[in-house]
Amino acid sequence: xxxxxxxxxxxxxxxxxxxxxxxxxxxxxxxxxxxxxxxxxxxxxxxxxxxxxxxxxxxxxxxxxxxxxxxxxxxxxxxxxxxxxxxxxxxxxxxxxxxxxxxxxxxxxxxxxxxxxxxxxxxxxxxxxxxxxxxxxxxxxxxxxxxxxxxxxxxxxxxxxxxxxxxxxxxxxxxxxxxxxxxxxxxxxxxxxxxxxxxxxxxxxxxxxxxxxxxxxxxxxxxxxxxxxxxxxxxxxxxxxxxxxxxxxxxxxxxxxxxxxxxxxxxxxxxxxxxxxxxxxxxxxxxxxxxxxxxxxxxxxxxxxxxxxxxxxxxxxx
Numbered sequence: 001x002x003x004x005x006x007x008x009x010x011x012x013x014x015x016x017x018x019x020x021x022x023x024x025x026x027x028x029x030x031x032x033x034x035x036x037x038x039x040x041x042x043x044x045x046x047x048x049x050x051x052x053x054x055x056x057x058x059x060x061x062x063x064x065x066x067x068x069x070x071x072x073x074x075x076x077x078x079x080x081x082x083x084x085x086x087x088x089x090x091x092x093x094x095x096x097x098x099x100x101x102x103x104x105x106x107x108x109x110x111x112x113x114x115x116x117x118x119x120x121x122x123x124x125x126x127x128x129x130x131x132x133x134x135x136x137x138x139x140x141x142x143x144x145x146x147x148x149x150x151x152x153x154x155x156x157x158x159x160x161x162x163x164x165x166x167x168x169x170x171x172x173x174x175x176x177x178x179x180x181x182x183x184x185x186x187x188x189x190x191x192x193x194x195x196x197x198x199x200x201x202x203x204x205x206x207x208x209x210x211x212x213x214x215x216x217x218x219x220x221x222x223x224x225x226x227x228x229x230x231x232x233x234x235x236x237x238x239x240x241x242x243x244x245x246x247x248x249x250x251x252x253x254x255x256x257x258x259x260x261x262x263x264x265x266x267x268x269x270x271x272x273x274x275x276x277x278x279x280x281x282x283x284x285x286x287x288x289x290x291x292x293x294x295x296x297x298x299x300x301x302x303x304x305x306x307x308x309x310x311x312x313x314x315x316x317x318x
Contacts, residue, residue, distance in 0.1 A: 024057040025229045030078035032069045034062040035259045037274045045240035054236040064164045065136035073219050081217045085141040091299030093312050098220040100314045103281040106214040110273040111183050111202040124200050125155045133157035134168050134180045142181045145202050184273045185261045211286030234316045245276045282318040
């Protein structure tokens with residue numbers, strides 16, 4: 001065989017085995033509230049090349065709350081929604097919305113409630129029917145947490161939708177709202193400077209410590225069409241979380257840049273407010289109790305039956 005024929009044959013074999021590059025699958029991702037530790041997972045995974053390794057391309061955009069995240073997934077503007085409130089998801093699903101829960105997101109929550117330092121309110125129970133008590137939007141996690149505090153601690157307040165965490169902080173500091181909510185790292189510097197006082201942590205409520213109060217959801221129509229794509233997404237997402245809790249100090253520098261804080265505060269946010277146990281993807285804990293709350297807060301007329309739960313919960317294996 002001539003040298004020319006050998007070269008030609010080698011080129012042909014190479015073309016057969018390499019072929020054209022396979023394009024990565026794209027997922028549109030809606031995330032509630034930029035700047036939080038658990039809202040950074042997707043961006044960190046992209047920056048580290050983890051999603052690329054799983055042949056995925058993410059188009060990420062941020063919403064003002066879990067309630068808004070829920071709506072954009074229902075409408076098909078996003079394939080996946082991160083940090084949707086579990087009760088809101090249950091309520092929307094019960095009404096026929098094309099939603100599936102593909103992973104747990106937060107078992108427990110890092111939210112806290114605060115007032116200006118000069119406020120006469122020393123604890124949540126000091127609130128009266130005239131006290132304004134902030135939450136983000138209807139159906140959001142902060143809405144449910146406020147309702148739970150009022151129910152379990154036995155006080156009344158005037159609930160006010162204030163939007164994002166920065167918008168809520170501004171309204172509290174300007175005196176428009178009495179009690180605000182926040183999520184680390186937002187507001188921690190002001191608290192350390194004595195400008196605000198923390199009244200309560202959401203995890204002061206047992207229900208918030210033991211229930212998966214936020215979940216990751218998918219549009220059911222697209223999930224049915226591309227199940228393997230979503231499996232690869234969850235695998236990459238979990239791999240990113242593992243790196244975020246590794247001993248690599250680069251994670252604090254990356255989060256500090258993302259949230260515009262110092263690396264030292266980044267470490268405090270992770271270690272004090274976001275234990276890795278909070279971010280369990282393969283479980284939704286406390287579903288029975290959450291359905292009872294969903295009925296009590298009029299999200300659903302009755303608990304979902306087992307057939308409905310089996311359809312709604314499309315969780316990864318541990």
